[in-house]
Amino acid sequence: MRRYKRTLLAVALATSVITGTAGWASGSAQRAVTGPPPGTDAWVEDRSIGRALPHPATASARQVAGFFRTLSPPQQGELVRRHPLVVGNLDGVPVALRYRANSLAVRGTSFERLAAPGRQILAFDPRGRGQVAEVYGDLERARTVSVVVPGADIDAGTFDRTGDPYGTPTGMAKSLRTAAGNGTAVIAWAGYTTPVGVGPDAATGKLAEAGAVRLTRFGQGLKALALPAPVLFCHSYGSVVCGLGARDEGLNASGIVVFGSPGVRADSARELKTPVWAAKSADDWISKVPPVHFLGLGHGNDPTDPDFGARPVPARQAHGHSGYFVPGTDSLHAFAAIARTGGTR
Structure with a gap:
């Protein structure tokens, strides 16, 4: 009975937090972007190369990779030209082709900055608030690969915002790639619909469940291209995505690092x-979130609690909710060591 009362108290506190009575901003409800990439209907009907194209909704990443291996360079180029949004988002397509396709896809949109010289855009989906994945380093030749999975308020518009740089996927990925050094590649993956603000979406698993499906598919695309299984670096609500994805045998990951996590x-x-590794700074506001999962509310145990069993990552020099990748911090030093070894550290 005493434990039951503590659980109810935690739920009440969590409810007051997410509805704004604790002084936090409420979020607006989001509808998850799911399903095959935009342009799929035209792709499926295309017979320009004299054969059927793999259906994005049913073909596995392995089947997609096998199909593209049978195409000549001119045929590949024709599909990039005719269907940049499909080629650029289809897991299993060769990396260089996805870069070319997404460079075309972002032109003429409000996200045209993503086509700047030197940027390696691995995915670009303009639906909803927009989803993006960008590569730092040489993905095709990397010895180890890491994927940064962000939390709330991240989309194509905030993916590389200049304010709070180490709280963005690009800032975290750049910092990790610099610290980990040559031979590593880091992917900033904003490939799911994130919550906006701290509201009901952030307190439930609805968006994380949809995101976990997309993360699993993305990882299968890397595997289909014979790239190293990545270490996932999962921030805040992104750790919920990673936690749900890890329950699926299909998740292609050599390790999971969660930081600023409300639970997984x-x-x-x-x-x-x-x-699994876990880090939390002493002044991260995420500590105010009760470690509870009850009637669909909350995300469960604190991963940094010793009883959870994750390997601890020092974060004494990290500050706040987005200070884990700041150069010179002990957390970044530890993250870089994990990235360099591909999760075998």
Whole structure:
């Protein structure tokens, strides 16, 4: 009975927090972007190369990769030209082709900055608030690969905002790639619909469940191209996405690092079926979120609690909710070591 009362108290506190009575901003409800990439109908009907194209909704990443290996360079180029949004978002398509396709896809949109010389855009979906993935380093030749999975308020518009740089996917990925050094590649993956603000979406798993499906598919695309299984660096609500994805045997990951996490929808690290590291700074506001999962509300145990069983990452020099990748911090130093070894550290 005493434990039950503590749970109800935690739920009440969580409810007051997410509805704004604790002084936090409420969020607006979001509809998750799911399904095959835009332009799929035209792609499926295309017979310009004299054969059927793999259906984005049913073909596996492995099947897509196999199909593209049978195409000549002119045929590949024709599909990039005719269907940049499909080629640029279809997991299993060769990396260089996706870069070319997305460079075309972003032109003429409000996100044209993504086509700047030197940027390696691995995915661009303009639906909803927009989703983006960008590569730092040489992905095709990397010995190890890392993927940064961000939390709330990240979309194509905020993906590379200049304010709060280490709270953005690009800022975190750039910092990690610089610290980890040559031989590593880091992908900033804003490939799911994130919550806006701290509201009901952030307190439930609806968007994370949809995001986990997309993250799993993305990882299968890397595997289909014979690239190293990535270490996932999961920030805030992004750790919920990673936690739910890790329950799927199809998630292609060599390890998961969660930081500033409200929980990962698991009682212990063992449930995630892969090595898990966890970090939280002393003044991260996420500590105010009750470690509860009850009637769909909250995300469960604190991953930095010793009883959870994750490997601890020092974060004494990190500050706030977005200070984990600041150059010179102990957290970034530890993250870089994990990235360099591909999760075997």
